[in-house]
Structure formats: structure tokens, C-alpha cells
Amino acid sequence: MICFQEIPYPGDMDVWLPDRMDLGTTIVWARELSYASRNEPLTLHVPSNLFITPAGMLLSCAALRDRKVHLPREEREKLSYARWVGWTKCIGTEEEVGASGRGATYLPIQESVLWGEYHYMVESIAEETADLVNSWVAEAGIVSQDGLGGLRRWLEYAFREVIRNVPEHSGQATLLRTVQVWPRINRLQVAVYDPGQGFVRSFQRSGEYGSLSAEEAIDLAVRPGVTGAPPQRRKGTWGNSGFGLYVLQSLALRHQGWLSIVTDGFAVTYRSNRSHPTTIHRTATPAPIPGTLVAWEVDFLRLAQSDFHKVLREIVESGERTAGRKASLMSRGYLDKEIS
Numbered sequence: 001m002i003c004f005q006e007i008p009y010p011g012d013m014d015v016w017l018p019d020r021m022d023l024g025t026t027i028v029w030a031r032e033l034s035y036a037s038r039n040e041p042l043t044l045h046v047p048s049n050l051f052i053t054p055a056g057m058l059l060s061c062a063a064l065r066d067r068k069v070h071l072p073r074e075e076r077e078k079l080s081y082a083r084w085v086g087w088t089k090c091i092g093t094e095e096e097v098g099a100s101g102r103g104a105t106y107l108p109i110q111e112s113v114l115w116g117e118y119h120y121m122v123e124s125i126a127e128e129t130a131d132l133v134n135s136w137v138a139e140a141g142i143v144s145q146d147g148l149g150g151l152r153r154w155l156e157y158a159f160r161e162v163i164r165n166v167p168e169h170s171g172q173a174t175l176l177r178t179v180q181v182w183p184r185i186n187r188l189q190v191a192v193y194d195p196g197q198g199f200v201r202s203f204q205r206s207g208e209y210g211s212l213s214a215e216e217a218i219d220l221a222v223r224p225g226v227t228g229a230p231p232q233r234r235k236g237t238w239g240n241s242g243f244g245l246y247v248l249q250s251l252a253l254r255h256q257g258w259l260s261i262v263t264d265g266f267a268v269t270y271r272s273n274r275s276h277p278t279t280i281h282r283t284a285t286p287a288p289i290p291g292t293l294v295a296w297e298v299d300f301l302r303l304a305q306s307d308f309h310k311v312l313r314e315i316v317e318s319g320e321r322t323a324g325r326k327a328s329l330m331s332r333g334y335l336d337k338e339i340s
């Protein structure tokens with residue numbers, strides 16, 4: 001909620017953060033914020049018990065980043081997790097970086113710059129993040145040793161596909177990422193943000209799509225075999241075959257999760273419908289936030305229990321039938337290489 005009242009910084013507009021900053025509530029909050037002029041300085045007020053998710057963190061950072069923001073000391077002191085996770089640094093109100101200490105189940109917001117031959121960097125970020133999450137899950141002791149091996153492969157796949165989309169499609173090289181695991185409810189959420197050109201413009205590069213709305217571009221992107229990459233970028237192991245987001249969406253739907261894409265001022269979320277598991281429950285809403293966010297949440301226990309090779313093969317082959325084209329080796333999780 002944004003309200004106007006007496007303020008400690010004269011001339012500032014007072015902005016209240018909601019108690020719960022998940023993807024949906026943060027979008028509503030950002031929409032209200034967008035009515036305020038970008039030049040207007042803001043004083044932030046924090047609820048005493050803020051709950052903030054990875055998607056909420058990166059979206060609110062994106063909404064606040066290029067604004068003049070004050071976070072008075074008494075407000076800052078009400079933040080615990082959000083501070084450690086690097087949110088205050090991300091919005092530019094504090095210098096220090098959060099740290100993921102022993103027993104932590106979050107990856108503080110990390111900024112990566114992927115340049116030139118970014119493949120090696122993408123692999124190492126994906127591996128490192130998958131290892132970290134696996135160690136939290138191992139500590140929670142709810143996944144068997146076999147399951148941990150499978151979970152690690154899934155996570156590496158998911159991180160790699162979302163991260164490499166940034167240098168390949170956003171038109172720039174910087175990304176923010178953060179991860180949170182809630183061990184008691186078996187949930188895992190990943191969010192990756194880039195300040196790049198968005199989905200609509202990336203589809204326009206190929207010249208195959210006419211003018212698209214943000215909503216149409218997002219719906220196209222999760223279809224198997226649909227890519228905005230120009231033809232010369234569609235070959236080779238790292239070539240774009242249009243399967244990355246489709247696989248992530250399918251994985252989320254099979255594992256009681258969701259995939260959300262926020263880009264070009266619009267947000268679409270796909271989740272499984274509990275009463276009709278074969279139906280995709282889709283919600284779409286305006287989200288006036290610069291850049292692109294891809295957020296993905298799953299039940300990590302279910303993910304750990306599903307066979308990486310078998311399930312990935314099923315998803316990819318079903319997508320290949322629908323699309324009438326093959327997925328790249330990379331989007332097949334190196335299946336061909338491993339099996340031959």
C-alpha cells in the first residue's frame with residue numbers, strides 16, 4: 001500500500017512494503033508505485049514481520065533500483081532476512097552484502113556479468129548453485145542419497161537454462177539471481193532477473209514474428225520449439241532450439257510448482273491445477289517493472305523422486321512431437337551424449 005503522510009525526509013513520498021512480498025503481491029505493490037513519478041524520492045516503511053520470496057525480492061529491486069530511495073535506520077532494523085539476503089544492497093540503501101551462513105537456506109542476491117564465451121561461466125554458476133541447494137536439502141535430511149543425485153541434475157539443468165537465456169536473448173550481460181529453500185514444506189524457488197530488452201524485442205530479432213504483445217510473447221516462449229534466436233544461432237550444442245522454458249514449465253507442472261515470466265510490463269504464471277492435473281492454470285496481469293524476471297518454484301522432494309533421464313526424455317519427446325523439430329543437445333540435458 002502506498003500512502004501519503006508526515007515523513008522523516010521532507011519532500012519524500014512514503015511507501016509501505018506489504019507484509020508478504022511474494023510474486024503476486026509484489027506486482028500489485030509495484031503497480032501502485034508506478035503511479036508515482038520516477039523522480040519523486042521515496043521513504044520506505046517496513047512491516048515488522050516481512051515475508052519476502054526470491055521473486056518478490058528481485059521484482060521489488062527492479063522497481064526501486066533507479067529511484068531515489070531512503071530507508072531510515074529504524075525501518076532498516078526491522079529487516080532481518082531481507083537484509084542478509086542482500087535486498088537492501090540491491091535497492092541501493094546499504095553497502096554491505098548479505099551472507100549465506102551455516103544453516104542458511106538461501107542464496108543471497110548475486111549479480112553476475114556473463115561476457116564473451118559465457119558458456120563456461122554459465123556451467124560453473126549452474127553447478128555451484130545446484131551444489132549449494134543440494135547441501136541445504138541434504139542437511140534437512142528429507143531426500144535419500146539417490147534422490148539427491150537426481151535433484152542435483154534437475155537443478156543444474158534448470159539454472160543453466162534460465163541463466164543462459166540472459167546472454168543469448170536479453171541483449172545484455174548482467175543478471176541477478178537468488179534462491180530460497182523452505183525445507184519444512186519441500187519448496188524451492190529460484191528467481192533470475194535481467195534488465196535487458198525483454199521477450200517482445202527478442203522475438204522480433206528472428207523476423208519470423210509480427211508485432212506481439214507481451215502476453216503473446218510469453219505464451220510463445222513456453223511453447224516447445226519456439227525460439228526468437230536468428231537462424232545462425234540455432235545450430236550446435238549450445239544452439240537455441242526453443243525448448244528451455246518449455247521444459248521448465250513442464251517440470252513445474254509435474255512437480256506441484258509454477259513458472260512465472262515477467263517481461264515488457266506483463267506477468268504470466270503457469271501452474272498445475274490440483275483438481276484437473278492435466279489442465280494448466282494460467283494467470284496474466286500487467287506488471288509495470290523494467291526488465292525480465294523468470295521465477296520457478298517446485299516441490300523439491302517430488303523433483304528428487306523423479307528419474308532425471310526418464311522424465312526429461314518424456315518431456316522433450318512430447319515437445320518434439322508437438323513442435324515437429326528436435327531439441328538441442330543442451331536442452332535434452334546431454335541425453336544423447338550420455339546414453340551413447
Ligand SMILES: Nc1ncnc2c1ncn2[C@@H]1O[C@H](COP(=O)(O)OP(=O)(O)OP(=O)(O)O)[C@@H](O)[C@H]1O
Nearest residue numbers: 165169170198202221227228240241242243244245
Ligand atoms: N531473458 C530473456 N530476455 C529476452 N528474451 C528471452 C529471455 N529468455 C527467453 N527469451 C525469449 O524466449 C524464447 C524461448 O526461450 P527458450 O529458453 O525456451 O528457448 P531458446 O533459448 O530459444 O532455445 P533453447 O533454450 O532450447 O536453447 C527465446 O528464444 C527468446 O526469444
Ligand SMILES: [Mg+2]
Nearest residue numbers: 161165244245
Ligand atoms: Mg533457452
